[in-house]
Amino acid sequence: MRAVEPWVVAPLRAFVAESSARLALLMTSSGQVVAQHGFVGALDLMSVAALGAGIVASSSELAVTVGWEPFRVVAHQGKEQAHFLAWFDTPRGRWIALVVFGSETKLGLVRVFFEQLVEDLAAAAPPEEEPRREVLAADFERELNASLRALFGR
Amino acid sequence: MIEDIRTLSAQYAADPASLVFLRLGEALRQRGQVDAALKVALQGLGRYPHLPDAHDLYARILTDRHDYATAFDEWDTALRHAPHHIGAHKGIGFLYYRAGEREQALYHLRIAASLDPDDLGLRHAVERVGGGAEIWDMPMPDAPPPREASAAAAGPSSAAVPNPADPFAGMDGGHDRLLLVDADGLRLGGGLAAPDGRNVSDEAAALLAATTREAARAARLLELGGWAHLTLEGEALSACLLMPSPETSLLAAMDTALPAGQLTYFADRAAKAARAWLERVQ
Amino acid sequence: MTSQFQAMLDGLTRLRGVRGALVVSLEDGLVVAESVMGGLKGGALAAIGATLAGRAVELSGRGGFGRPRFLHLQGDDGALLVAPGHDLALVALAGRDVPIGMLRLEMLRTAERLG
Known part of the structure; x- marks a missing residue:
């Protein structure tokens, strides 16, 4: 497990252990990776983060278009694996969780422990020392690369 | 007749x-x-x-x-x-x-x-x-x-005759209705036969430890206190799962047709035998 | 259909010591219908019951026990009871000192109506 922000590690570790998730990824709504568990390659991680953020954005847009509240959770059930994608608000802004799980657990259990994760992250977040600035497009790649170095130890 | x-x-x-x-x-x-x-x-x-x-x-x-x-x-x-x-x-x-x-x-x-x-x-x-x-x-x-x-009587992958190395030596069902496994799902003793006679000891052993872990987790999350046993009624066989020690899991099985109350009694007796055996060998 | 389930569940939660009863989807562990006392999280009970039932189904298959009809997890302070059907399961949480035999019979009867 690797995290850009160390305070995320304990809640995410507990979530992975309890939910039996195979892969877990926490990212900001702009696709910056905050923490990951189980990914072995930087390329996989980058693609998954970008696609996950994209799915949340497009499904939220779809909900708005038809006049509903934005979907908070999107779950896809495959034959061997399933994934759970959800956004949530933290003291550091809106984040997205992407969880890949198999037959050893169930969507209901992942949801239950996801709710716990959201509470644990809110409790663990240290107070911010300075106001966060918006992530600019120009900074995105540099920040992503910095995050990947932290997440994979390179 | x-x-x-x-x-x-x-x-x-x-x-x-x-x-x-x-x-x-x-x-x-x-x-x-x-x-x-x-x-x-x-x-x-x-x-x-x-x-x-x-x-x-x-x-x-x-x-x-x-x-x-x-x-x-x-x-x-x-x-x-x-x-x-x-x-x-x-x-x-x-x-x-x-x-x-x-x-x-x-x-x-x-x-x-x-x-x-x-x-x-x-x-x-x-x-x-x-x-x-x-x-x-x-x-x-x-x-x-x-x-x-x-070996023929106990099954192809079973340990041999009742002996001091057998946790259920002398107990009814010691070779085909009682199964003791470690935390990794490896068989420590006993055996399990399906109703058609197939030896399913190793297959069941692999799942037994995971099932008892799940039972312990369910009890913890639902605040049921320490869990005593998990009983499972199948169409052909019923089983009682418990943990004789923190590192072992035990399955005791009986025909479903037999009175349900006998199952936990049978499992408790087997757990006592398993604990005594574990004390001897550890 | 959900209101039909609701009536079944209300019948179970009227029994002494039953803190909650749910109809749960076995595949994903989500709540289909629930009747639970305040303070009890139906979603958690559903997910935990379905996960345990999933393990039991797998163990029954490997052990040749036949399809599981009933699960009973007994703890010092209560019991989790599951009557798995084909796609749905009936899950109940009982407090301490509940006559499990009676509840078991009632759950098996109710589970038959789930199909």
């Missing part, structure tokens, strides 16, 4: 040295009075230690009690006294089949069928083990090399 137990008991009481104990023991066994049948069989064997039918009766009762290793030895003894004993060939054939030793099973069942060609049940058994009616067109094979009795 089951003979009248009262009449046979009276005859046996009148002449304890007679061979009526064979009929009385079998009648009791068929009525499900296994303990009484066992007593009669052992008294008979005491008088007639070289009588093949007495060993055959005793072996059938032991099979009812799931003590397959001793049953095998008894039928083997019967065959040493009477190489053409139909019951002993049938019994040993059954035990080999149960242990997954098809070739050995077929050999003994075919001998039994050749000795009693009118036994349709036996013919069906031969066809089932042999893969169809074509088996009768095949020549009778030579005797395959015999396996160690206890």
Whole structure:
């Protein structure tokens, strides 16, 4: 497990252990990776983060278009694996969780422990020392690369 | 047809040295009075230690009690006294089949069928083990090399005879209804046979530890306190899972038709035996 | 259909010591219908019951026990009871000192109506 922000590690570790998730990824709504568990390659991680953020954005847009509240959770059930994608608000802004799980657990259990994760992250977040600035497009790649170095130890 | 137990008991009481104990023991066994049948069989064997039918009766009762290793030895003894004993060939054939030793099973069942060609049940058994009616067109094979009795009786992947290394030595179901595994799902002792006789010990062992872990987690998350047991009623067998020690899991199984309350009693007794064994070996 | 389930569940939660009863989807462990006392999280009970049932189904299959009809997890302070059907399961949480035999019969009867 690797995290850009160390305070995320304990809640995410507990979530992975309890939910039996195979892969877990926490990212900001702009696709910056905050923490990951189980990914072995930087390329996989980058693609998954970008696609996950994209799915949340497009499904939220779809909900708005038809006049509903934005979907908070999107779950896809495959034959061997399933994934759970959800956004949530933290003291550091809106984040997205992407969880890949198999037959050893169930969507209901992942949801239950996801709710716990959201509470644990809110409790663990240290107070911010300075106001966060918006992530600019120009900074995105540099920040992503910095995050990947932290997440994979390179 | 089951003979009248009262009449046979009276005859046996009148002449304890007679061979009526064979009929009385079998009648009791068929009525499900296994303990009484066992007593009669052992008294008979005491008088007639070289009588093949007495060993055959005793072996059938032991099979009812799931003590397959001793049953095998008894039928083997019967065959040493009477190489053409139909019951002993049938019994040993059954035990080999149960242990997954098809070739050995077929050999003994075919001998039994050749000795009693009118036994349709036996013919069906031969066809089932042999893969169809074509088996009768095949020549009778030579005797395959015999396996160690206890290994055949316990199953292909089971540890051998009841001995001090066996946590359930001397317990009913110790080889096919009680299974003790470590935290990694590796078998420590006992065994499990499916209702069709297949040895499923290792397959079940791998899942047993994971299931007890899940049970412990459910109890923790639902704030049920320390969990005592998980019982599982299946259509054919019921099982009780518990943890005799923090690092081991135990499964005790019984026919679903038996009273449900007996299951936890059986499991508790097995857990005590497992704990005593763990203390000895650790 | 959900209101039909609701009536079944209300019948179970009227029994002494039953803190909650749910109809749960076995595949994903989500709540289909629930009748739970305040303070009890139906979603968690559903997910935990379905996960345990999933393990039991797997163990029953490997052990040749036949399809599981009933599960009973007994703890010092209560019991989790599950009657798995084909796609749905009936899950109940009972407090301490509840006569499990009676509840078991009632759950098996109710589970038959789930199909």
